[in-house]
Amino acid sequence: MKKYLKALIGLALSSCSNGQTTVAENGIEVINNGITKKQSELLFDNTKSFPNGTQLSIALIKNGKIDFIGVERRNDTIKLIENRKNTFEIGSITKVFTATLLSNFVNNKELKLDDNIQDYLDFKIKSENSITFKELTNHTSGLPRLPSNLNLFLVDQDNPYKDYDEEKLISYLTKEVKLNQEPGIKYEYSNLGAGILGFELATISKSSYEALLQEKIFTKYKMINSTSTRKNVENKLVKGLKPNGKTASNWDFDVLAGGGAIFSTVEDLSKFGLAQFDNTNSELALTQKPTFKVNDNMSIGLGWHILKRKNGGELIWHNGGTGGYTSSMALDLENKNGIIILSNVSAFNKKMGNIDQLCFGLIKTLNIK
Template identity: 85%
Template sequence: MKKRIRKYLTALIGIVLSSCSNGQITVAENGIEILNSGITKEQSQLLFDNTKSFPNNTQLSIAFIKNGKIDFLGIARTNDTIRLIENYKNAFEIGSITKVFTATLLSHFVNDQKLKLEDNIQDYLDFEINSKNGITFKELANHTSGLPRLPSNLNLLLVDQDNPYKDYGEEKLISYLTKEIELNHEPGLKYEYSNLGAGILGFELATISKSSYESLLQEKIFTKYKMANSTSKRENVETKLTKGLKPNGKTTSNWDFDALAGGGAIFSTVEDLSKFGLAQFDNTNNELTLTRKPTFKVNDNMSIGLGWHILKRKNGGELIWHNGGTGGYTSSMALDLENKNGIIILSNVSAFNKSMGNIDQLCFGLIKTLDEK
């Protein structure tokens, strides 16, 4: 019975896709509904294939950037049917895409000559880091610091599983740095992804400026790029906040960050992120250009700048890319700077969902289709 129902739904479920322009709906041979303008059958099939396994109430909010022009698309899964919604102004947790913004703040500090990338972070603190190895700002931003993924005094088994970072404040971070820090390797030698490193970077930039991470974001980035619905504080979200989902489809708590905000605290919309994406195409923007310069070769197919991962494509081009995941959300953002193309996906698919990798697959699949149009 279940197999028959599934087969029936597969044949009948239609994905209704929309861009900023108005178009007439047609039905492809596979039963998926598409628009005559904007969205192709291939893109429609990619959306169906990569979202059909997600639970009810799943939402995806997507920005298509083609030759510098933006179209938005929103879909929701309701009663096992994937339908059109308008959610490009809705806020989602962007997770680790936050790290790109933290690195962009660092670039502002460098361009304002407040510090240098190769400076030792110890030189800007009023307490002593208990390590024989010096760590630079660049090493925090490109994940070569040697720091572990998380601090040893943040035990995820002992905290609120639905909001694990909320009670990790300045006192705990300073205690870790002065008493418990232990590097996995000498700084600068190896790429090892670290939420802790990005968190320390955000914390230290706020300390240097005698401000807060949120204030820096608003002053240096969100206001500049007119990202009115972006914030690192849940209480500051003014637009509709899409509810995050557990893997089983039930709603879950949002994540609140304290001292480690630089690693993943931002709420944003695809409308706002598309503005930040378009700004990346301006090569005269020194702050953004610096973040995209390779600082470390991870392997033959990937290097890292400051925050951004730089991926080699099979067609010989490059993408700058980052993704993110929290308890209730998964995101992915890829930009083709040469052709001014990009895909930005925000979703309320849990990072713990076994199919969360579909969001990246969809992002890379969709941006490939922009090469062909």
């Protein structure tokens, strides 16, 4: 631990937003709300088991102010680096953005949350049940996690979604779709549901999912390094890692992009995070409102999961994982605190849960006066 703490000395300057330093008793340089001893211990404990080459890019938002921390595991030690502008796959945090697009359509009166998705399609879904836009985004549609004609054992294991196109989705919806339960009754997480939502919003607007993101979200919040198209950020992309530390293939999405296609930076996501604290932003406020109670500890809004905290407060939260990356984002709206973590830890790494554990551990430290 002492070696790790010493490694932070002198490097924290490049990762924080203000140049004033004080030296704490343990020797760690603390820059205003920069890294503390407790935070450094959490970082070490939750990253020590990952392979060399592992990077974490972290935003700590405290009372609306941001500090950035970048760490990389090199030669079995952990170093602070500058990576807040580097791009990672964010996986299922994409679903929050797809839900935000839906909120935009609702605010612009282009559709209603409780509208039947069938009413906006030019083909007939093979189901006696109607599914609403709200049910797609709060995972109560009854749809399975993935479509039955996307067999993960038969596709390219390193890039499983790349060939699942519009033709295959329409074939599934018109011929094969089978709900696991009646819509609106039970929470069941569905990548398929979010993918259908992204596809349908693009269809309604006669546009593409990427164009909608750029027009309605990324440009608005100045997220200049965010995209659902890999070629746009290839030169800034941190390489994903397999559990054994070898380079993982990136995942490319076609028609199911709304479920997990976005690449972003922790700097860009922090801009989106800060915008969540603005209660006059009706588009974002709508996504934060509970739409379904999952259990006593969790409800879901539009995309966001709403978690009860032991201190009586709430967090809005989502995480993500792909073959080479894991992410986690939690925001305390009341206190304007938040943690955003992007990493190149594989979702198949047996310790991938450490990223969420680190996220929740770090946000607790922001409540300490």
